[in-house]
Amino acid sequence: MTTGLGDSPARASYRHGDLRRALIEAGVDLAGEGGPSAVVLREATRRAGVTPSAAYRHFADRQALLDAVCSSCQALVARAIEADQARIHTTDATDAARLRFRAVGTGYLRFALEEPGRFQTAFSASSDLESATSSARAGERGLTPFQLLTVALDDLVTEGLLSTEHRPAAEFLAWSAVHGLAELFIDGPLRALPDPVKQTLITRVIDMVEQGL
Amino acid sequence: MTTGLGDSPARASYRHGDLRRALIEAGVDLAGEGGPSAVVLREATRRAGVTPSAAYRHFADRQALLDAVCSSCQALVARAIEADQARIHTTDATDAARLRFRAVGTGYLRFALEEPGRFQTAFSASSDLESATSSARAGERGLTPFQLLTVALDDLVTEGLLSTEHRPAAEFLAWSAVHGLAELFIDGPLRALPDPVKQTLITRVIDMVEQGL
DNA sequence: CTTACATGTGCACAACGTACACATATCAGT
DNA sequence: ACTGATATGTGTACGTTGTGCACATGTAAG
Numbered sequence: 001m002t003t004g005l006g007d008s009p010a011r012a013s014y015r016h017g018d019l020r021r022a023l024i025e026a027g028v029d030l031a032g033e034g035g036p037s038a039v040v041l042r043e044a045t046r047r048a049g050v051t052p053s054a055a056y057r058h059f060a061d062r063q064a065l066l067d068a069v070c071s072s073c074q075a076l077v078a079r080a081i082e083a084d085q086a087r088i089h090t091t092d093a094t095d096a097a098r099l100r101f102r103a104v105g106t107g108y109l110r111f112a113l114e115e116p117g118r119f120q121t122a123f124s125a126s127s128d129l130e131s132a133t134s135s136a137r138a139g140e141r142g143l144t145p146f147q148l149l150t151v152a153l154d155d156l157v158t159e160g161l162l163s164t165e166h167r168p169a170a171e172f173l174a175w176s177a178v179h180g181l182a183e184l185f186i187d188g189p190l191r192a193l194p195d196p197v198k199q200t201l202i203t204r205v206i207d208m209v210e211q212g213l
Numbered sequence: 214m215t216t217g218l219g220d221s222p223a224r225a226s227y228r229h230g231d232l233r234r235a236l237i238e239a240g241v242d243l244a245g246e247g248g249p250s251a252v253v254l255r256e257a258t259r260r261a262g263v264t265p266s267a268a269y270r271h272f273a274d275r276q277a278l279l280d281a282v283c284s285s286c287q288a289l290v291a292r293a294i295e296a297d298q299a300r301i302h303t304t305d306a307t308d309a310a311r312l313r314f315r316a317v318g319t320g321y322l323r324f325a326l327e328e329p330g331r332f333q334t335a336f337s338a339s340s341d342l343e344s345a346t347s348s349a350r351a352g353e354r355g356l357t358p359f360q361l362l363t364v365a366l367d368d369l370v371t372e373g374l375l376s377t378e379h380r381p382a383a384e385f386l387a388w389s390a391v392h393g394l395a396e397l398f399i400d401g402p403l404r405a406l407p408d409p410v411k412q413t414l415i416t417r418v419i420d421m422v423e424q425g426l
Numbered sequence: 427c428t429t430a431c432a433t434g435t436g437c438a439c440a441a442c443g444t445a446c447a448c449a450t451a452t453c454a455g456t
Numbered sequence: 457a458c459t460g461a462t463a464t465g466t467g468t469a470c471g472t473t474g475t476g477c478a479c480a481t482g483t484a485a486g
Contacts, residue, residue, distance in 0.1 A: 014482050015433065037250075042473060052474080054434050062474060126400040146402065172394070172403060172414055173421050179401075180393025181385070187339040188392075189359065190385060201385055208386050212425025227451055228464065255442060265443080267465050275443060 020058040022048040027069035028076075031121035039066050039121065066125055071136040073122035076115070078139030081107030081148050097155040098210075104149045105178045105206040112182035113198065120186060123179070149175060166213055174209045181205050233271040235261040240282035241289075244334035252279050252334065279338055284349040286335035289328070291352030294320035294361050310368040311423075317362050318391045318419040325395035326411065333399060336392070362388060379426055387422045394418045 026047040084107035112119040132146040156162040184190040239260040272278040297320035325332040345359040369375035397403040
């Protein structure tokens, strides 16, 4: 019998309390250390001070755990975007809308560069359009990254910066460009670029989107 | 002793002949069936009719095999681009340059949709800018996908369709947008979209790039 | 207080990557 | 042609992973 000695404070009770949450948190940590493939079920249970089998009381399989971790990571992306948007101080509504839109891109890419592992994990699990709006993936304002982008684009239309004609599907165009750059940065050919160059590219990609939409 | 009976024609010789190539080919097949994670060393050796250990005479480890498979898959991407470019019939040089540029995008995305597993594998292994120009990743013309894009952009400049001012780093902007769309298609939220809608998005993203560069 | 349920344990199994000693095919130089 | 040296494949073994199942133990309901 493995007594569980060696685990942190050695669970007071036989029950864990909130194993589901603990496993997700361990998973998010692992994701930060090594990306989606590092989200290993056994290691997560180890960190939660629990037997591998215990995980199956809360997740159907490893993929289900990874999905949950992925949702948590998307929530972190949402927070990164919100943080960049919160830095905006403008009285001009039109300018504010434009900057909020750009902040979606900068926040997204800043997170990708600061937390590559968690970023990759956030978009590793196949999600469809419904799950892209699930509340588990939302930030403080209760909006997912995708929803933050949608809102920002709607505001562009409201402010007359984007014609209603070009509005449809604009989120996918913008998302493609920014997400693609993130991929090239993280494990694409742009990985080794010095940071200032990366910043320049970020600006230019967002310029391209703004101009090309 | 596992005689190897059950393997296809049961190797004539004790030596395989070209195991390295056979393993890569098996790997490319596996990639097509299940993406990068399906490129399993043991399964590749099984398909080559050989013991798992034999692979280590040709590859340092699984990652080395995956790298080689990745290069092969990039070569397939190059061929897909070349195929789209070959369909162009125009006497006007300016028009041709523009269409060749767009064909880089359409070929890239067509391959991503037709062969999602191999496409993902092509860009799964971390490659830097040098390896993006390695000949193992080239198509018939001896150019990698990245090089095909670079050439297409240079031609745009030659034809006066792109100012030299905007030329620098343009490949990364274009690549970001197209690659990002591919990701959204393959295991992103756009996976379930009907094909005609996908085609429309492809056109619009390339429009965006052309206009926003 | 007992019975049901939820949750964690222990053990087992197959698959994977990989290491190492061994066997055999091929080639170089005498 | 004989003899090493070298290249390449075999056999076996070990640790790790995901996962299933019988069992145990807390917690709650009657």
